[in-house]
Amino acid sequence: MKSAASxxxxxIVRRPGSTFxxxxxxxxxxPPDLAEAxxxxxxxCDALIRCGLRLTYLEPDEAFPDGTFVEDTALVxxxxxxxxxxxxxxxxxxxxxxxxxxxxxxxxxxxIAGPGTVDGGDVCEAEGHFLIGISARTNEAGASQLxxxxxxxxxxxxxxxxxxxxxxxxxxxxxxYLGEGVWLADAALQNALRxxxxxxxxxxEVSAGERYAANCVRLNDAVLVAAGYPRVGGALxxxxxxxxxxxxxxxxxxxxxxxxxxxxF
Numbered sequence: 001m002k003s004a005a006s007x008x009x010x011x012i013v014r015r016p017g018s019t020f021x022x023x024x025x026x027x028x029x030x031p032p033d034l035a036e037a038x039x040x041x042x043x044x045c046d047a048l049i050r051c052g053l054r055l056t057y058l059e060p061d062e063a064f065p066d067g068t069f070v071e072d073t074a075l076v077x078x079x080x081x082x083x084x085x086x087x088x089x090x091x092x093x094x095x096x097x098x099x100x101x102x103x104x105x106x107x108x109x110x111x112i113a114g115p116g117t118v119d120g121g122d123v124c125e126a127e128g129h130f131l132i133g134i135s136a137r138t139n140e141a142g143a144s145q146l147x148x149x150x151x152x153x154x155x156x157x158x159x160x161x162x163x164x165x166x167x168x169x170x171x172x173x174x175x176x177y178l179g180e181g182v183w184l185a186d187a188a189l190q191n192a193l194r195x196x197x198x199x200x201x202x203x204x205e206v207s208a209g210e211r212y213a214a215n216c217v218r219l220n221d222a223v224l225v226a227a228g229y230p231r232v233g234g235a236l237x238x239x240x241x242x243x244x245x246x247x248x249x250x251x252x253x254x255x256x257x258x259x260x261x262x263x264x265f
Contacts, residue, residue: 007052007220008051008052008053008219008220008264008265009052009053009054009265010053010054010055010056010105010264010265011048011053011054011055011056011262011263011264011265012055012056012058012070012098012101012102012262012263013041013044013045013048013055013056013057013058013070013261013262013263014057014058014059014060014061014067014068014070015038015041015057015060015068016032016034016037016038016041016060016068017060017061017062017064017065017067017068018034018060018062019062019063019065020032020034020037020065020068020254021034021065021254022065023065023066023254024065024066024088024090024091024254024255025253025254025255026169026255027252027253027254027255029252029253030253031253032250032251032253032254033250034250036249036250037250037251040246040247040248040249040250040251041068041261043246043247044224044246044258044261044262047219047222047224047244047246048219048262048264050222050244051219051220051221051222051224051244052219052220053219053264056101056104058070058097058098058101059097061093061094061097063093064090064091064093064094066088066090066091066094066254067091067094068251068256068260068261069121069256069260069261070094070098070260070261070262070263071120071121071259071260071261071262071263072084072086072091072094072119072120072121072137072260073086073091073094073095073098073120073263074095074098074099074102074109074120074263075118075120075123075146076102076263076264076265077125077150077153077155077265078265079153079154079155080106080108080109080110080153081102081105081106081109081110081265082109082110082111082112082146082149082150083095083098083099083102083109083110083111083112084112084117084118084119084120084142084146085111085112085113085114085116085117085118085142086117086118086119086137087117087118087119087135087136087137087138087139087142088137098263102263105265110149112142112145112146112149113145115139115141116139116141116142116143116144116145116146117137117138117139117141117142118132118137118138118142118143118145118146119135119137119138119170120263121137121169121170121171121172121173121257121259121260122134122135122137122138122143122162122170122171122172123146123171123172124171124172124175124176124177125177126177126183126198126199127181127199128155128156129155129156129157129158129197129198129199130146130147130150130155130156130157130158131157131158131159131160131171131193131196131198132146132147132157132158132159132160132171133159133160133161133162133170133171133172134159134160134161134162134163135162135163135168135169135170135171136163136169137169137170138170143159144159147159156197158196158197158198160189160192160193160196162174162189162192165188165189167211168186168188168189169255171189172215172257172259173186173211173214173215173257174186174188174189174206174211174214174215175189175193175214176214176215176216176217176218176259177198177218178204178216178218178223178236178239178241179218180201181199181200181201181202182201182202182203182204182239183198183200183202183203183204184204184206184214184216184232184235184236185203185204185205185206185214186205186206186208186211186214187205187206187207187208190203190205202239204232204235204236204239206231206232207231210229210231210232212226212229212248212252212257213225213226213229213232213233214232215257215258215259215260216232216236216243216258216259217258217259217262217264218241219264221242222241222242222243222244223236223241223242223243223244224243224244224246224258225243225244225245225246225258226245226246226247226248226252226257226258227245227246227247227248228245228247233245246258
């Protein structure tokens with residue numbers, strides 16, 4: 001079993017609302033089943049609790065179908081929190097309720113200002129270094145602004161442009177940092193990762209057929225991973241990690257992954 005470099009103790013989550021199926025999606029996998037999505041979300045929350053986290057539950061807001069994907073609305077670090085500015089205009093109103101929750105834990109929450117846009121799914125931390133993806137949702141102005149905020153918090157940051165990589169909505173759609181210099185990454189991102197300033201000791205390559213499973217989450221002594229991707233699960237076990245497989249079918253239909261469903265700190 002790998003030991004986590006830092007321990008997570010809390011998470012913010014929001015259950016899918018009744019309008020969940022009206023959210024943004026390019027997956028072309030059909031509409032999600034709300035009852036199944038709620039069951040999958042409950043199992044996800046149970047896994048967070050099993051990993052030692054205390055949860056703050058935000059109320060579903062029917063005005064924002066994508067509101068369950070709380071990660072896109074903020075970046076939470078050990079030195080402070082930053083409110084993002086989601087790149088999809090229909091999601092901008094999701095930030096206020098997340099901000100109110102974060103202020104229970106942080107005295108000041110720094111915002112991203114327009115015209116910059118940032119989705120939290122485009123930001124990946126590795127040992128105090130942050131990779132920021134420029135994507136369809138995060139623009140250059142937002143990425144530069146976020147990098148500056150992070151530098152003021154005494155972190156380092158680098159920018160990775162993923163706009164030419166087909167099928168990646170966010171940076172973390174194709175990679176995850178597992179600690180101790182170990183990364184899980186889609187083949188399309190491996191060269192960019194190696195050329196970045198991020199600590200890279202070992203890369204676990206994700207095959208094209210299991211790309212969705214690249215979005216996994218290291219939580220203390222375990223790794224949450226999407227169920228149904230045996231090669232990724234096996235690779236994690238082979239490297240000494242403890243995977244917790246979770247069914248994510250209904251969130252995949254809405255372009256969402258495991259990391260999207262919580263803010264962890």
